Amino acid sequence: FEVFNGKIQYLDPVASPPVDIFLDNTHILASNLSNVEDTTLLPATVIATADIYEGKMNFNMRINALAIDPTYDLNAEIKNANLVKLNAFFKAYGDFDINKGILSWPLKTESISAM
Secondary structure (H helix, E strand, O other), X not given: OEEEEEEEEEEEOOOOOOEEEEEEEEEEEEEOOOOOOOOOXXXXXXXXXXXXXXXXXXXXXXXXXXXXXXXXXXXXXXXXXXXXXXXXXXXHHHOOOOOOOEEEEEEEEEEOOOO
C-alpha cells in the first residue's frame, strides 16, 4: 500500500495542557506485506518520510510480517525537529518546559528470529 501527503496525529485533549502532535506530508510505501512466496529472510519493506516540526523524519524497515516472532531490521532518523513546537507534549507528560532546542535522533534496531 501507499500513502501520499498523509498526516499521523496523536491527540490527548484531557492532558494538561492538551496534546496535539503530528507528522505532516507523510509518504509511506509498504510492499510484500501479504502472503507472498519469498525465500528471503525479510521480504517486505516499509519506507516512510514526513515533516516533523520544521524537521524531517525518515523510516526504512525490512520485515517478515508473517514470522511468528518479530523479525525486522529498522533504520529511522529525525533531523532538525524544533523541540519548542513539542512543548505541550513535554509539559503534559514530563512536567518540564522547552524554551529552545533542535532534535536530531538516529535509530537502528533489529530482531531476527530463527524462523
